Amino acid sequence: MREDLLDLLQKHNARLLLLFDYDGTLVPIAPTPDKARPDQELVRLLKALGRRYRVAIVSGRRLEEIQAFLPLSEIWGWAGCHGAEIKVAGKELWRYSLSSEEKALKDKFHLYLAQLLAGRKGFLLEDKGFVLALHYRLADKEEAKIVKEEARRAAETFLPRWQIRPGKKVLEFLPPGINKGAAVARLLAEAQGFLPAYFGDDAGDAPALRLVEEKAGIGVAVGSQAPPASFKLAGPEAVRQLLLRLCQP
Numbered sequence: 001m002r003e004d005l006l007d008l009l010q011k012h013n014a015r016l017l018l019l020f021d022y023d024g025t026l027v028p029i030a031p032t033p034d035k036a037r038p039d040q041e042l043v044r045l046l047k048a049l050g051r052r053y054r055v056a057i058v059s060g061r062r063l064e065e066i067q068a069f070l071p072l073s074e075i076w077g078w079a080g081c082h083g084a085e086i087k088v089a090g091k092e093l094w095r096y097s098l099s100s101e102e103k104a105l106k107d108k109f110h111l112y113l114a115q116l117l118a119g120r121k122g123f124l125l126e127d128k129g130f131v132l133a134l135h136y137r138l139a140d141k142e143e144a145k146i147v148k149e150e151a152r153r154a155a156e157t158f159l160p161r162w163q164i165r166p167g168k169k170v171l172e173f174l175p176p177g178i179n180k181g182a183a184v185a186r187l188l189a190e191a192q193g194f195l196p197a198y199f200g201d202d203a204g205d206a207p208a209l210r211l212v213e214e215k216a217g218i219g220v221a222v223g224s225q226a227p228p229a230s231f232k233l234a235g236p237e238a239v240r241q242l243l244l245r246l247c248q249p
Helices: 003-015 040-052 063-069 100-117 141-158 180-189 203-214 236-247
Strands: 016-020 054-058 077-080 085-088 124-127 132-135 163-167 170-174 195-200 218-222 231-233
Touching (some): 003 016, 003 231, 016 180, 040 236, 054 180, 063 077, 077 180, 085 180, 100 124, 100 132, 180 203, 195 203, 231 236
Parallel strands (some): 016 054, 054 077, 195 218, 218 231
Antiparallel strands (some): 077 085, 163 170
16 A cells, blocks of 8 residues: 555545546456446445545546446546546536548548458457547457557548557547546646546556646556556555545544
8 A cells, every 4th residue: 555645645635636547547457348347346435435535537438438337426527538528517518529521531440440350350449439449459469460550550541630549458549639638637627726636557548647747736657557657556456445545534
């Protein structure tokens, strides 16, 4: 247990904004996204945290999916699709707007990827509306390398302004300006006077960790592949143990 981190979090008490990535941070990475479901202890823990602190989930998953996994009114803020969808308590949903041209190009790129993966085992193509995700956790390593290179080249042709973001056995394609740092900035604008503490485990969390530490908040890197941050925890279980301590009277 990082007692220094626990002490720092407890020091700010009711003015603390806890921001969590989901996959790899709150729950272990699973073979496929649908299997990374929270257990009841985690749901109860987040419910208790939300009663004591301001809590937000910042995920690469679609907003409706992450809210279905964590159906908790106690969670104050939500950012889905790396911040393409943002909802905070008492406010209207904000959603990135794809232009008609952008949507047409994204659909063509999606079709290309589907054809690229046809007949190949171990790949999963996920269309999140604003983001395309190419999962290859169950694919052959050499074949995954070939597919990723072809997908990158095609993205530069179909969607040259879009971002290509690698994650843990996933390659994601996002509109310009959409990232977890921008998502956290939007959430912080609705939480004036709160100290942010962000927990994240992979490259997609790097913009959020940087932003929070630039704002004199607390960055917590989770796991061995996490971007640099002031504090480090070994994995989701270590996060859970920390949060259990935070919930104690």
